[in-house]
Amino acid sequence: MKKESVGLVETQYFNMDGELNLESGEKLNDIKIAYETYGKLNKEKNNAILICHALSGDAHVAGWHKNDAKPGWWDIIIGPGRCLDTRKYFIISSNVLGGCKGSTGPSSIDPKTGKQYGLDFPIITIKDMVKAQKKLIENLKIKQLLAVIGGSMGGMQVLEWCNSYPKMVRKAIPIATAAHSSPQQIAFNEVGRRAIISDPNWKKGNYYNEEMPKDGLSLARMIAHITYLSYESMYEKFGRRLQDKEEYSFDFNLDFEVESYLHYQGESFVKRFDANSYLYISKAIDYFDLTSNGSLIDGLKNIKSKILVISVDSDWLYPPSQSEEIVMALTANGVEVSYAEIKSPYGHDAFLLEAGQLNYILGDFLTDTLVQDVMAYEVASIKENATLEEAAKLMMDCRITHIPVVSSENTLIGIVTAWDISKAVALKIDNLDQIMTRNVIISRIDESIEKAAEKMKKHNISSLPVVDYEQKIKGLITTDQISTLITRY
Numbered sequence: 146m147k148k149e150s151v152g153l154v155e156t157q158y159f160n161m162d163g164e165l166n167l168e169s170g171e172k173l174n175d176i177k178i179a180y181e182t183y184g185k186l187n188k189e190k191n192n193a194i195l196i197c198h199a200l201s202g203d204a205h206v207a208g209w210h211k212n213d214a215k216p217g218w219w220d221i222i223i224g225p226g227r228c229l230d231t232r233k234y235f236i237i238s239s240n241v242l243g244g245c246k247g248s249t250g251p252s253s254i255d256p257k258t259g260k261q262y263g264l265d266f267p268i269i270t271i272k273d274m275v276k277a278q279k280k281l282i283e284n285l286k287i288k289q290l291l292a293v294i295g296g297s298m299g300g301m302q303v304l305e306w307c308n309s310y311p312k313m314v315r316k317a318i319p320i321a322t323a324a325h326s327s328p329q330q331i332a333f334n335e336v337g338r339r340a341i342i343s344d345p346n347w348k349k350g351n352y353y354n355e356e357m358p359k360d361g362l363s364l365a366r367m368i369a370h371i372t373y374l375s376y377e378s379m380y381e382k383f384g385r386r387l388q389d390k391e392e393y394s395f396d397f398n399l400d401f402e403v404e405s406y407l408h409y410q411g412e413s414f415v416k417r418f419d420a421n422s423y424l425y426i427s428k429a430i431d432y433f434d435l436t437s438n439g440s441l442i443d444g445l446k447n448i449k450s451k452i453l454v455i456s457v458d459s460d461w462l463y464p465p466s467q468s469e470e471i472v473m474a475l476t477a478n479g480v481e482v483s484y485a486e487i488k489s490p491y492g493h494d495a496f497l498l499e500a501g502q503l504n505y506i507l508g509d510f511l512t513d514t515l516v517q518d519v520m521a522y523e524v525a526s527i528k529e530n531a532t533l534e535e536a537a538k539l540m541m542d543c544r545i546t547h548i549p550v551v552s553s554e555n556t557l558i559g560i561v562t563a564w565d566i567s568k569a570v571a572l573k574i575d576n577l578d579q580i581m582t583r584n585v586i587i588s589r590i591d592e593s594i595e596k597a598a599e600k601m602k603k604h605n606i607s608s609l610p611v612v613d614y615e616q617k618i619k620g621l622i623t624t625d626q627i628s629t630l631i632t633r634y
């Protein structure tokens with residue numbers, strides 16, 4: 146087992162109450178969502194990062210299940226010391242609605258019939274997948290995610306999160322993805338679906354407890370796999386080398402290494418994936434379109450999160466032009482957006498492989514946390530003419546230890562703390578004016594949390610009022626809020 150892995154992990158299950166209204170107008174009951182978490186949720190619940198998976202992924206993103214031959218699918222970036230550092234962040238991942246890795250999907254039992262849903266499973270969309278994830282996040286009592294991250298179809302979920310629930314996402318990283326599926330992407334998906342549907346064992350989706358449509362699903366995976374690689378990486382990996390032979394066979398058996406490799410990919414895929422889930426999930430990808438009346442600027446106008454868009458230079462399935470289109474639309478909407486291109490010969494798959502670049506780019510973006518990302522926005526304050534008793538009562542009622550004192554124009558003029566109240570009692574002072582500190586150390590919303598923490602350490606205080614340039618209070622930042630986000634190991 147690798148040194149920086151999160152170690153042994155287990156999948157957990159969330160049983161959703163009530164029904165989920167789907168985008169198609171249908172409803173789904175008795176939904177179960179499989180999920181995994183790594184790291185600890187802090188007291189303020191502001192260090193949670195959600196990972197969204199691609200078409201054939203699952204909730205097992207990092208660490209090892211008992212008897213695993215390899216770790217979770219994004220283990221290269223998750224764990225102590227990696228960019229998604231589990232000593233700082235609480236990482237959550239879940240299997241999508243419609244999937245076959247523990248979440249409710251077409252291979253689940255339909256409570257109405259007692260049999261697998263098959264094609265009775267309703268059509269689901271990326272919006273529905275995200276809606277189900279939101280229920281899971283709410284169940285974990287998390288009001289806002291520090292970040293949502295995902296590649297390919299995972300990136301579509303990231304964009305959907307930002308669009309549907311703008312207040313719930315502080316930062317977002319869509320990788321190697323698109324804001325709407327292109328005709329080429331839809332075309333490849335349809336060829337994959339036809340391969341499954343044409344398999345005589347598919348039987349209109351009613352193959353459970355019988356022979357699986359292995360040939361069709363395997364073929365679908367072989368086609369898709371080609372699109373995940375690049376011309377260059379295929380040449381590099383296989384050349385025109387023959388598989389276990391010196392000469393051409395001059396028949397239709399496998400000659401080339403690349404053929405053998407693709408067959409191996411197809412055969413191993415059918416052991417871990419359900420053919421009907423492949424149909425439903427690939428259809429959800431095809432339907433994904435965040436444009437509104439043909440305009441992506443209009444479609445993305447609700448987005449509030451700070452976004453880092455990442456593409457891969459050799460990705461021809463989700464080419465950088467699709468990422469650039471997202472960046473342009475977000476920029477036009479005044480969203481704080483940055484863009485990075487991974488340089489890699491690996492094509493679309495690079496988002497799963499380029500550990501060094503991913504750790505560097507994601508780490509840089511995530512550690513760039515500002516005071517506004519973690520401060521409390523609702524702050525109790527008192528007027529300068531308030532009494533000591535009023536200040537003490539407010540502390541008790543709101544369970545706080547620091548209260549900014551404001552003028553009649555609501556500008557900051559002092560701070561009073563539980564420590565000051567104790568001092569007043571000890572010295573028998575009954576005047577707020579005499580005990581409050583007037584020379585207040587403040588912070589600004591765009592200050593880095595490292596800077597704010599340094600100030601607090603230097604002055605031996607645990608809280609800074611956050612003010613604008615007119616000295617009006619915007620929030621309050623405390624050592625508690627940032628302690629788990631700044632770590633010095």
Ligand code: SAM
Pocket residue numbers: 547560561562564565581582584585586587605606607608609610
């Ligand atoms: N660690 C405790 C705390 O943070 O309040 C006590 C340490 S310190 C000796 C207490 C004093 O610092 C109190 O008189 C309080 O008014 C003052 N103080 C607290 N926050 C302040 C701030 N942001 N700016 C200036 N003084 C502050």
